[in-house]
Amino acid sequence: xxxxxxxxxxxxxxxxxxxxxxxxxxxxxxxxxxxxxxxxxxxxxxxxxxxxxxxxxxxxxxxxxxxxxxxxxxxxxxxxxxxxxxxxxxxxxxxxxxxxxxxxxxxxxxxxxxxxxxxxxxxxxxxxxxxxxxxxxxxxxxxxxxxxxxxxxxxxxxxxxxxxxxxxxxxxxxxxxxxxxxxxxxxxxxxxxxxxxxxxxxxxxxxxxxxxxxxxxxxxxxxxxxxxxxxxxxxxxxxxxxxxxxxxxxxxxxxxxxxxxxxxxxxxxxxxxxxxxxxxxxxxxxx
Numbered sequence: 001x002x003x004x005x006x007x008x009x010x011x012x013x014x015x016x017x018x019x020x021x022x023x024x025x026x027x028x029x030x031x032x033x034x035x036x037x038x039x040x041x042x043x044x045x046x047x048x049x050x051x052x053x054x055x056x057x058x059x060x061x062x063x064x065x066x067x068x069x070x071x072x073x074x075x076x077x078x079x080x081x082x083x084x085x086x087x088x089x090x091x092x093x094x095x096x097x098x099x100x101x102x103x104x105x106x107x108x109x110x111x112x113x114x115x116x117x118x119x120x121x122x123x124x125x126x127x128x129x130x131x132x133x134x135x136x137x138x139x140x141x142x143x144x145x146x147x148x149x150x151x152x153x154x155x156x157x158x159x160x161x162x163x164x165x166x167x168x169x170x171x172x173x174x175x176x177x178x179x180x181x182x183x184x185x186x187x188x189x190x191x192x193x194x195x196x197x198x199x200x201x202x203x204x205x206x207x208x209x210x211x212x213x214x215x216x217x218x219x220x221x222x223x224x225x226x227x228x229x230x231x232x233x234x235x236x237x238x239x240x241x242x243x244x245x246x247x248x249x250x251x252x253x254x255x256x257x258x259x260x261x262x263x264x265x266x267x268x269x270x271x272x273x274x275x276x277x278x279x280x281x282x283x284x285x286x287x
Contacts, residue, residue: 004032005033006127009025010040013040014070023226026076026231030078037074040145043062045087046088058241073239084117087101114153114156132147193252263280
């Protein structure tokens with residue numbers, strides 16, 4: 001193609017972009033693709049998951065801190081980033097579940113909430129969009145709403161009769177779901193860690209796997225990006241309130257990950273170009 005390729009990744013909170021598809025984004029950005037991360041909420045109701053930062057002044061300023069963390073992660077990945085401006089819903093817990101807070105993203109009408117995303121799509125003009133599956137990747141209300149809004153916006157952005165006040169129509173060509181964890185990936189890394197060290201951080205997860213829905217058979221596209229795993233991890237660590245740098249997410253050495261599973265995986269769910277799966281490139285059929 002004579003024009004520059006463009007990729008848009010739609011995420012629920014600051015930090016999600018660094019734990020889902022970050023290495024692939026960094027790879028494409030390094031290759032000259034224009035990459036835009038869209039963050040639906042500010043993470044205002046997120047927890048402080050790093051015990052080293054679990055302090056009152058951090059909780060009091062969590063929204064401001066998370067914006068600064070997002071800036072740093074964006075720089076590390078070499079991408080652009082935009083906020084949609086919706087309010088974090090928090091993650092409801094308990095039995096019965098408490099109601100979501102009034103005015104939060106999870107309670108929005110998807111048709112209404114899609115308007116600013118349609119506007120961004122029409123201004124940025126991505127060829128490819130990535131987002132979450134119908135369960136949000138996991139059942140956080142903001143992740144589920146991110147899926148709903150992305151689906152509306154993907155179809156509406158190219159229709160001149162929909163959202164006529166949100167810019168000139170632009171139809172993205174492909175839509176993918178992030179498919180981060182499959183049983184096959186976890187088991188492969190688990191076996192490699194047992195062989196290398198005699199123990200694995202995934203032992204308990206695998207023992208409880210029957211409680212999870214394995215979506216590994218839905219993967220259509222595996223993007224080689226192992227050389228960007230270090231940038232991915234650095235970006236995730238930049239979200240310092242959201243991850244323990246000595247914790248679970250960094251337990252498997254990079255060299256083992258790069259050898260055993262050097263891809264980030266996706267499911268192709270919509271395409272307006274000729275596509276043949278399996279793929280190894282989000283822009284297959286577009287280039």
